[in-house]
Amino acid sequence: MKSIVFVGAGSMAEAIVAGIVENNVMRADQVYVMNKSDDDRLKEMKEKYGVAIVCPERRALQEADIIVLATKPKDIQQAMRDIAPLLTNEAAVLSVIAGVSIKTMEDGLGKRPIARSMPNTSATIGKSASGVAFNHFVDESIRTHILHLLGSIGIVKEVEEDELHAVTALSGSGPAYIYYMVEALEEAAMANGLSREVARDLIIQTVEGAAAMLKQTGDEPMELRKNVTSPGGTTEAGLQTLEECLFKEAIAACVSRAEARSRELGAMF
Structure with a gap:
């Protein structure tokens, strides 16, 4: 060029x-x-x-x-x-x-x-x-x-x-969803006694490590999740709470609403 x-x-x-x-x-x-x-x-x-x-x-x-x-x-x-x-x-x-x-x-x-x-x-x-x-x-x-x-x-x-429209809802807006999750994890960590600095460093490395595992292993997210989840352990207890709070349904609604909004904005041009 x-x-x-x-x-x-x-x-x-x-x-x-x-x-x-x-x-x-x-x-x-x-x-x-x-x-x-x-x-x-x-x-x-x-x-x-x-x-x-x-x-x-x-x-x-x-x-x-x-x-x-x-x-x-x-x-x-x-x-x-x-x-x-x-x-x-x-x-x-x-x-x-x-x-x-x-x-x-x-x-x-x-x-x-x-x-x-x-x-x-x-x-x-x-x-x-x-x-x-x-x-x-x-x-x-x-x-x-x-x-x-x-x-x-x-x-x-x-x-x-x-x-x-789906790309916009997923990866276009996606960083904000991740940052919102990090906000929530940080607040929860501080409520349980960790300092903001320690919590932030641990969360960043956890997110980075999980993303690297997905990319480098090629394993399905479900399999990686199961590998972390011991029966009767802490992870299982936490995941059960997310299920009770309809975590997947909330994510689905989030992406669907963002996709619909993208279409609404697109119709303005």
Whole structure:
């Protein structure tokens, strides 16, 4: 690829820029960033990553291979009106904006290769779990480039566009569910006599270790759970309480409600 332009300079744009530059996916001078009004933010990203700033004439938009839409959802219509006259027919578009459909982007930017993705906030440390969907104008070369870009900030799974609502509910919102669980574990640990510092360190290592076991062993979660659960032991007692509190039902309701909300928000665009 010759160049890539980010329309929007928020945290998700920065996470992808960092992944691209730090993993040598593209050279920093091939990466351009623009936004609506915050010049200080653009200067900050230029100083931090060595990327280029899109000049007022916006020539970079006319020469880019991929345009990454990373504005706030409320700004997307104006952003598309601003850049549409400057795009060539060959430029592909990757959106990381929640709720904005491929059809909306086709209506605003014309019939061109378009990918819609949902990374999560762990992209900022290269640990995102992203889903991506493509329209039928995307060929194998463009698909490979976009998967490579998203792979620079974590793992990426190709899905149908309608499945992105479930991806949003699961991995898009998922970090918040984990943090909420950590909050609850920390409060419980402190109520049982541990200091916040000790509890936090133990919880982080426990979550990290459990995730590593799932990834490295390839065992089913049920099997790993059973391996920890001795008959009549402490783990069994704790799990019985979770069952009595309808833990699985609460998780199912959580994901279902988030998925439904994603659809509600998507219908606004």
